[in-house]
Amino acid sequence: MRIPILKLHDYLLISVQVELDDQTALQFQEDVLGKIHEEGSRGVVIDLTSVEMIDSFIAKVLGDVVDMSNLMGAKVVLTGIQPAVAITLIDMGIVLDEVPTALDLEQGLERLQLELEG
Amino acid sequence: MKPFIRDIILEHKIEIMEEWQKEINKFRTDDSLQNITDTMYENTNREFVNKLILTVQTEGGGDHDELIQFAERLIQLGWPLNYITRGLQEFRKITIETLSETSDNYCKSIEFFQEIEDWIDGIVNLLVNQYSGSWENTVFLQKMALKELSAPLIPVFDNISVMPLIGTIDTERAKLIMENLLDGVIEHRSQVVLIDITGVPVVDTMVAHHIIQASEAVRLVGAKCILVGIRPEIAQTIVNLGIDLGKFPTKSTLKKGIESALELTKRQIVEIEQ
Numbered sequence: 001m002r003i004p005i006l007k008l009h010d011y012l013l014i015s016v017q018v019e020l021d022d023q024t025a026l027q028f029q030e031d032v033l034g035k036i037h038e039e040g041s042r043g044v045v046i047d048l049t050s051v052e053m054i055d056s057f058i059a060k061v062l063g064d065v066v067d068m069s070n071l072m073g074a075k076v077v078l079t080g081i082q083p084a085v086a087i088t089l090i091d092m093g094i095v096l097d098e099v100p101t102a103l104d105l106e107q108g109l110e111r112l113q114l115e116l117e118g
Numbered sequence: 119m120k121p122f123i124r125d126i127i128l129e130h131k132i133e134i135m136e137e138w139q140k141e142i143n144k145f146r147t148d149d150s151l152q153n154i155t156d157t158m159y160e161n162t163n164r165e166f167v168n169k170l171i172l173t174v175q176t177e178g179g180g181d182h183d184e185l186i187q188f189a190e191r192l193i194q195l196g197w198p199l200n201y202i203t204r205g206l207q208e209f210r211k212i213t214i215e216t217l218s219e220t221s222d223n224y225c226k227s228i229e230f231f232q233e234i235e236d237w238i239d240g241i242v243n244l245l246v247n248q249y250s251g252s253w254e255n256t257v258f259l260q261k262m263a264l265k266e267l268s269a270p271l272i273p274v275f276d277n278i279s280v281m282p283l284i285g286t287i288d289t290e291r292a293k294l295i296m297e298n299l300l301d302g303v304i305e306h307r308s309q310v311v312l313i314d315i316t317g318v319p320v321v322d323t324m325v326a327h328h329i330i331q332a333s334e335a336v337r338l339v340g341a342k343c344i345l346v347g348i349r350p351e352i353a354q355t356i357v358n359l360g361i362d363l364g365k366f367p368t369k370s371t372l373k374k375g376i377e378s379a380l381e382l383t384k385r386q387i388v389e390i391e392q
Contacts (some may be wrong), residue, residue: 079340083300086338090296090331097336103307103340 002022003028005035012036012074013105015047020054022047025061032065036074042070043112047105049080059094066099075115077101123233127174130216134209135167137216141208145201151343154197162197163205170209173241182244188247199249199272203242210238241381269295271302278379280372284317292328299332310379311336314372316347333366342382344368346375 001024006013006061009116012035018024032044066076071086079102081089089096100115102108127134142163154162169185192202211373213234224274268291279302281293285390313329315321321329333343345368348356356363380386 078338081338081340083297083304083335083339086300086335087296089338090335095334101338101340103303103309107309107340 001027002031005031007035007039007041010036010041011043011045011109012041013045015048015049015105016051020051022057023105025058029061029065029068033068033072036069036072040089041074042116044074044076045105045108045112046076047079047108048085049082049104051085052082054085054089056092056094059089059096063094063096063099066096075100075112077108077111077115080104106114120229120233123230124174126217127213128171131171134201134212134216135171138167138205138209138257139163141161141212142205145204162192166202166205167209170206170241174237182241185241185244186248188199189245191286193249193252199246200248202245206238206242206245210234212258240298269298271298271306271311273302273306273308274376275380275383275385277307277383278312278376279303279306279308279310280312280376282314282317286320287318287325287328289324289328290324292332295328296332296335300339303336308341310342310344310382312344312346312372312375312379314347314375315345315352316372318351321352321355323359323361326356326359326363330363337366339358342367343373344379346370346372 001018003014003016003018003024012032014032016028020028033039036044046065062078066078069076077100078096081101100111102111139160146159165188169188172184173182189202214231217230217234268285269281269283271279271281281295281299281302287295299311299313301310313333315329318325329345333345336343343366345363345366347367348370367378369378377387
């Protein structure tokens with residue numbers, strides 16, 4: 001199962017529509033980095049609106065994706081994290097400290113623009 | 119109850135009732151009964167003793183509907199449980215006295231005693247259950263009301279919401295606060311949420327921990343959290359306890375919080391020139 005990655009001008013849009021398991025997550029990490037390299041994107045929005053569960057491993061992978069993309073010169077914004085998911089993450093002590101977040105795709109793009117300008 | 123005991127009780131019904139009313143009038147001076155009028159008191163007494171006698175007549179044990187209705191009315195009118203228990207105690211005493219005076223058959227008196235004990239105990243259980251049931255109900259309703267009041271999220275401007283917290287925060291309430299906060303952020307599409315702790319009397323490590331967790335969760339769903347209403351004594355406790363609130367913005371008053379929230383959403387309040 002691979003997660004589709006869409007290109008929009010300088011940005012990559014990724015809407016995760018399936019429940020992430022470990023394998024999918026690692027594949028996803030590889031795909032995103034490959035795509036950034038291929039397209040020379042400056043920003044990535046990962047939308048998690050339809051994700052209802054994130055375990056510690058997935059959270060770590062997501063955090064890694066953000067760090068790795070930053071290294072490759074692309075800012076990443078996570079959007080649409082559900083309240084229940086946020087509570088689980090906090091309860092597990094995962095705070096995704098340095099990761100920018102936004103309410104939905106629209107605000108995520110604005111946020112990204114802001115990050116790139118600033 | 120054995121038929122012959124019942125017959126004896128019914129035979130001496132009038133005597134018992136009169137004696138009981140005399141006794142119960144002695145409680146009249148009790149504090150909790152002060153604001154009840156004399157006629158009301160007498161009427162209730164009469165009804166009570168009638169209902170008690172009725173439970174002897176309608177033997178079978180199971181059918182106490184009338185007594186339950188009577189108790190429900192007393193509960194609604196706010197009569198104290200005290201009145202009922204003392205009334206029943208007196209009733210038992212008088213019944214036994216009356217019967218032991220009249221009964222010539224001495225060897226049956228223990229049996230009498232036990233039968234009457236059983237009968238009265240049944241009634242006591244029934245009435246106390248009624249009362250405690252009504253109390254539990256009241257406590258439950260108040261708890262619900264308190265819960266509804268405990269964590270409202272108010273949208274004040276587009277994309278800005280305020281959650282005023284009043285009273286102490288325990289773990290259960292903190293959970294509720296977190297849920298309301300996150301659901302409200304999604305519902306109102308808020309970019310900035312102000313948590314106002316002006317009304318929180320004590321901020322200890324646990325409360326601070328809950329607030330930090332809530333604000334981190336808010337950040338994850340994609341909004342910013344500003345803590346406002348920090349009174350001097352709260353600032354002192356926070357620093358003395360060594361709690362690190364450095365990671366998220368704090369303001370002294372709600373007013374300042376709103377100003378910086380507007381700033382974050384690229385707006386400001388301007389005065390209009392007339």
